Amino acid sequence: MLILTMGVTIWLTWYIIRRNQKRTEEKNRLKSELSSLQMNSVLREFDPHFTFNVISSIGSLIMKNNREEAYTYITRLSSLLRTVIWDGSTILKPLSEELNFVTQYCELQKLRFGERFCYNISIGDGVNLHRELPKMTIQTFVENSIKHGIENRKEGGKVGIILAHKDDSLEIVIKDNGIGRDEAMKMKTGGTGYGLKTISRLFDIMNQRNHLKASIEINDLKNTEFRSGTEVIVLIPDNYSFKAGGTLNDFPRNQAPAQV
Numbered sequence: 001m002l003i004l005t006m007g008v009t010i011w012l013t014w015y016i017i018r019r020n021q022k023r024t025e026e027k028n029r030l031k032s033e034l035s036s037l038q039m040n041s042v043l044r045e046f047d048p049h050f051t052f053n054v055i056s057s058i059g060s061l062i063m064k065n066n067r068e069e070a071y072t073y074i075t076r077l078s079s080l081l082r083t084v085i086w087d088g089s090t091i092l093k094p095l096s097e098e099l100n101f102v103t104q105y106c107e108l109q110k111l112r113f114g115e116r117f118c119y120n121i122s123i124g125d126g127v128n129l130h131r132e133l134p135k136m137t138i139q140t141f142v143e144n145s146i147k148h149g150i151e152n153r154k155e156g157g158k159v160g161i162i163l164a165h166k167d168d169s170l171e172i173v174i175k176d177n178g179i180g181r182d183e184a185m186k187m188k189t190g191g192t193g194y195g196l197k198t199i200s201r202l203f204d205i206m207n208q209r210n211h212l213k214a215s216i217e218i219n220d221l222k223n224t225e226f227r228s229g230t231e232v233i234v235l236i237p238d239n240y241s242f243k244a245g246g247t248l249n250d251f252p253r254n255q256a257p258a259q260v
Contacts, residue, residue: 149178
């Protein structure tokens with residue numbers, strides 16, 4: 001009995017130590033992967049091609065002596081650049097800040113495309129604008145809509161962003177009337193898909209830590225107002241936490257910079 005008791009005690013001690021080691025290793029692995037995803041998000045957060053085009057458009061306004069309009073767009077661009085630099089060490093941001101970033105981005109795209117592009121943001125009742133989500137969650141899909149769908153339209157490009165609170169969840173819908181995914185692949189519109197992969201992987205990791213699961217659904221639109229376009233539906237439950245398991249909360253959140 002003494003030998004059996006000692007054996008069980010030794011085995012239980014080894015089992016507990018080994019289990020704690022595995023948990024520590026898994027936690028460190030997730031931290032490393034999240035850090036890598038964070039860096040990937042920062043590196044792709046601002047497309048140089050987009051920046052150069054905006055600067056060129058601002059230069060054109062200056063040449064036409066539209067100085068006040070040029071100044072407005074310069075402040076919008078500087079605000080985006082400052083946000084990118086300031087938020088370089090954080091993954092999460094409030095929904096209100098994400099929408100502000102998207103709005104500034106779309107306004108600059110309107111400068112580029114003129115009448116070829118318009119956008120609309122609709123926020124339904126009960127949507128909590130203070131809840132946090134991974135930054136670029138909305139921006140990534142809006143950017144894809146413009147880059148792969150709208151740029152190749154000669155006129156009438158639309159992007160709609162709809163936020164609603166449904167069935168105890170935040171529903172984010174991004175629609176466009178672009179050329180569609182199949183046509184974009186045929187035309188080789190470019191892009192590596194890193195943005196979508198980054199957001200999808202962040203949700204995958206956090207789904208492992210939450211009882212209720214978030215989801216990202218991408219659909220091709222046909223026979224609707226957004227003909228041949230794309231629809232993205234992001235669903236995040238109310239009690240969903242991106243800080244579950246001591247992961248994302250290990251990365252400090254910086255204080256937001258003052259607005260220009």
